[in-house]
Amino acid sequence: xxxxxxxxxxxxxxxxxxxxxxxxxxxxxxxxxxxxxxxxxxxxxxxxxxxxxxxxxxxxxxxxxxxxxxxxxxxxxxxxxxxxxxxxxxxxxxxxxxxxxxxxxxxxxxxxxxxxxxxxxxxxxxxxxxxxxxxxxxxxxxxxxxxxxxxxxxxxxxxxxxxxxxxxxxxxxxxxxxxxxxxxxxxxxxxxxxxxxxxxxxxxxxxxxxxxxxxxxxxxxxxxxxx
Amino acid sequence: xxxxxxxxxxxxxxxxxxxxxxxxxxxxxxxxxxxxxxxxxxxxxxxxxxxxxxxxxxxxxxxxxxxxxxxxxxxxxxxxxxxxxxxxxxxxxxxxxxxxxxxxxxxxxxxxxxxxxxxxxxxxxxxxxxxxxxxxxxxxxxxxxxxxxxxxxxxxxxxxxxxxxxxxxxxxxxxxxxxxxxxxxxxxxxxxxxxxxxxxxxxxxxxxxxxxxxxxxxxxxxxxxxxxxxxxxxxxxxxxxxxxxxxxxxxxxxxxxxxxxxxxxxxxxxxxxxxxxxxxxxxxxxxxxxxxxxxxxxxxxxxxxxxxxxxxxxxxxxxxxxxxxxxxxxxxxxxxxxxxxxxxxxxxxxxxxxxxxxxxxxxxxxxxxxxxxxxxxxxxxxxxxxxxxxxxxxxxxxxxxxxxxxxxxxxxxxxxxxxxxxxxxxxxxxxxxxxxxxxxxxxxxxxxxxxxxxxxxxxxxxxxxxxxxxxx
Numbered sequence: 001x002x003x004x005x006x007x008x009x010x011x012x013x014x015x016x017x018x019x020x021x022x023x024x025x026x027x028x029x030x031x032x033x034x035x036x037x038x039x040x041x042x043x044x045x046x047x048x049x050x051x052x053x054x055x056x057x058x059x060x061x062x063x064x065x066x067x068x069x070x071x072x073x074x075x076x077x078x079x080x081x082x083x084x085x086x087x088x089x090x091x092x093x094x095x096x097x098x099x100x101x102x103x104x105x106x107x108x109x110x111x112x113x114x115x116x117x118x119x120x121x122x123x124x125x126x127x128x129x130x131x132x133x134x135x136x137x138x139x140x141x142x143x144x145x146x147x148x149x150x151x152x153x154x155x156x157x158x159x160x161x162x163x164x165x166x167x168x169x170x171x172x173x174x175x176x177x178x179x180x181x182x183x184x185x186x187x188x189x190x191x192x193x194x195x196x197x198x199x200x201x202x203x204x205x206x207x208x209x210x211x212x213x214x215x216x217x218x219x220x221x222x223x224x225x226x227x
Numbered sequence: 228x229x230x231x232x233x234x235x236x237x238x239x240x241x242x243x244x245x246x247x248x249x250x251x252x253x254x255x256x257x258x259x260x261x262x263x264x265x266x267x268x269x270x271x272x273x274x275x276x277x278x279x280x281x282x283x284x285x286x287x288x289x290x291x292x293x294x295x296x297x298x299x300x301x302x303x304x305x306x307x308x309x310x311x312x313x314x315x316x317x318x319x320x321x322x323x324x325x326x327x328x329x330x331x332x333x334x335x336x337x338x339x340x341x342x343x344x345x346x347x348x349x350x351x352x353x354x355x356x357x358x359x360x361x362x363x364x365x366x367x368x369x370x371x372x373x374x375x376x377x378x379x380x381x382x383x384x385x386x387x388x389x390x391x392x393x394x395x396x397x398x399x400x401x402x403x404x405x406x407x408x409x410x411x412x413x414x415x416x417x418x419x420x421x422x423x424x425x426x427x428x429x430x431x432x433x434x435x436x437x438x439x440x441x442x443x444x445x446x447x448x449x450x451x452x453x454x455x456x457x458x459x460x461x462x463x464x465x466x467x468x469x470x471x472x473x474x475x476x477x478x479x480x481x482x483x484x485x486x487x488x489x490x491x492x493x494x495x496x497x498x499x500x501x502x503x504x505x506x507x508x509x510x511x512x513x514x515x516x517x518x519x520x521x522x523x524x525x526x527x528x529x530x531x532x533x534x535x536x537x538x539x540x541x542x543x544x545x546x547x548x549x550x551x552x553x554x555x556x557x558x559x560x561x562x563x564x565x566x567x568x569x570x571x572x573x574x575x576x577x578x579x580x581x582x583x584x585x586x587x588x589x590x591x592x593x594x595x596x597x598x599x600x601x602x603x604x605x606x607x608x609x610x611x612x613x614x615x616x617x618x619x620x621x622x623x624x625x626x627x628x629x630x631x632x633x634x635x636x637x638x639x640x641x642x643x644x645x646x647x648x649x650x651x652x653x654x655x656x657x658x659x660x661x662x663x664x665x666x667x668x669x670x671x672x673x674x675x676x677x678x679x680x681x682x683x684x685x686x687x688x689x690x691x692x693x694x695x696x697x698x699x
Contacts, residue, residue: 005311008470008524012292015532022537022605024285027278029482048495109513111462119460120426139496148510156455175481185442185477189305192508193459196500201452204492205368205384207251207391208258209410214367214418216452216499 031179041137041170042224048140049222052199053212058224065096068162071221072102072127075160079103081122082129084149089131089166090225097129107151128154128217132165134177135222139198141174142222146193155197160219163197167226232563235585242557248380248388252555255387259549262493263599270489280486281602283479284540287440287471288531294440294473299522301443305505307518315349318523322351322432322465323358325519329429329463336360339424341447341454342369343434344382344543345467345523347565348578351432362432363424365453367417374401380559382566383491383545388558421453431457431515435468436542437483441476443504445520448487450498458503464515466503470522471531471539483542486601490544526578534612535577540602541570547596547606553589562586569596573609581620587613626670648687655682 201216379385507514548568659682
């Protein structure tokens with residue numbers, strides 16, 4: 001209701017005129033130091049992700065497709081819910097999977113009456129395959145922006161999420177990535193969503209006992225592809 | 228809407244007499260506080276990060292009107308709909324309309340819901356159910372307590388008061404799950420049940436941890452990933468947000484994301500941080516087709532101009548609950564308010580009125596809440612301010628009001644003071660044995676039932692002093 005909007009804003013202005021807020025401390029955080037070399041970043045990333053029950057593998061460009069195919073097969077999955085080939089850092093990865101007998105689903109959910117049925121079908125896919133927009137070493141975090149060719153469910157509805165990325169996508173901290181992407185605010189406005197994933201889905205709601213895979217993937221497998 | 232509350236003292240006694248709750252609260256407090264301290268010790272410049280977090284929140288509140296205009300304009304530009312709700316009632320009506328509009332013709336609407344304190348604040352579930360909707364909480368802890376018909380006992384770990392046996396019994400009864408003490412198996416039952424909910428839901432309803440003004444982004448933080456499925460699978464996403472939860476920029480968000488998980492769950496990062504910019508755009512394969520943001524005031528804009536305004540800095544991490552010696556004894560239910568613990572004892576009277584003033588008495592004013600707060604909210608000072616309100620409104624019981632008045636009178640009058648001393652010495656001298664009172668008549672037996680009281684000296688200091696003084 002437009003009435004409530006103006007009423008609320010005018011009450012806020014009235015309250016601010018009587019402002020009794022304490023003064024804000026003035027402090028600037030030191031901007032991130034010189035980034036450590038990529039090899040150290042990869043090691044730190046692996047250590048953090050493993051500490052959260054995530055998996056980290058590294059491979060060479062030439063072996064990447066075979067590795068991913070093996071990961072899919074090991075999970076008994078005949079289908080993967082995958083980002084489009086243009087959004088994966090390994091050329092020909094999806095073709096290699098198809099050749100290995102794996103069906104690749106692009107996760108398109110057209111609006112309309114068949115939406116629910118299509119979603120129910122996607123829900124049965126056990127493995128998701130994505131690229132990343134950044135990987136954060138400090139926390140073992142994967143950053144995924146939504147967009148065309150990038151189904152979000154590939155990181156959420158599946159039991160195992162495989163994320164493939166390259167060393168140049170590694171950043172020391174989230175702050176360092178934001179710093180490296182001054183265009184991010186604009187880039188984000190052009191997308192409907194982004195997701196920072198740090199390890200598998202977890203809960204400690206029953207007697208503070210840690211359990212993974214409560215809603216999202218129980219397995220997060222980060223695959224670093226060296227040139 | 229809700230049942231009348233038992234008196235505060237009775238609620239406290241109920242909590243104290245529950246051994247399961249006592250054990251759970253102790254374990255929760257010890258683990259969370261130790262973990263939180265370790266995470267902050269590892270964080271470089273942690274004190275400066277806290278100062279920065281406080282500055283960000285203060286600067287946001289100081290220009291809240293401008294940031295709200297910027298934020299909502301950006302949400303709308305991204306294709307989202309913004310609804311302003313001045314009161315709880317207006318928020319409920321807006322959401323009911325949206326939910327009815329999203330339902331399949333002729334079918335009862337199904338709402339998948341991830342955790343939202345604002346929804347608790349406006350008693351949304353009851354209103355939706357009354358309107359014929361099926362509402363299912365998807366956070367595991369919330370799911371459990373919803374099935375049991377309870378309210379959260381902690382804002383971060385809502386089912387902290389339950390044992391695994393309770394959950395096993397519940398899942399056995401409701402879903403025919405085999406009884407088990409294996410938490411992993413119970414979690415698998417919840418996963419199976421809730422998957423069906425996401426995929427059947429017409430609406431996904433989530434809370435909001437932060438709104439970013441410069442991009443019009445809402446940010447939802449979970450470990451389970453339930454908010455992500457809630458917002459991405461159903462056709463319509465409704466996000467419910469307290470209007471103070473803004474930060475100006477993405478860089479500011481990053482600072483808050485360093486503070487929140489460390490304070491709330493002793494993690495460096497939560498498993499899922501979801502940024503929502505609006506509905507799915509053309510060409511995107513999945514996501515909600517409509518996005519509605521409901522901005523809830525419900526007393527916040529007025530609170531901003533008062534002596535409790537600083538409590539609006541709160542990022543709902545729950546650290547002050549974990550560290551509070553009172554919360555640790557009585558738990559969330561003891562407070563009888565949606566927001567419990569030290570910060571709840573300020574926010575509840577500020578938002579919901581004078582009937583919650585008495586919560587501020589449940590504090591030792593030890594200051595641990597202020598010390599642990601990631602944005603350094605001066606909670607003890609505001610607890611004192613609420614106590615003043617309590618007294619000014621004449622809310623303390625008559626015996627206390629008159630007792631304090633009599634005490635004040637005696638303390639101002641040397642003659643009355645002397646008479647008081649004489650009777651105190653005489654009376655306690657008659658009742659005491661070995662220098663201690665072991666029994667006093669009601670209402671003073673409230674003290675002596677648990678503690679002895681030292682007898683007053685028979686001769687006062689002043690009379691002894693008068694004797695010892697050398698005479699001229």
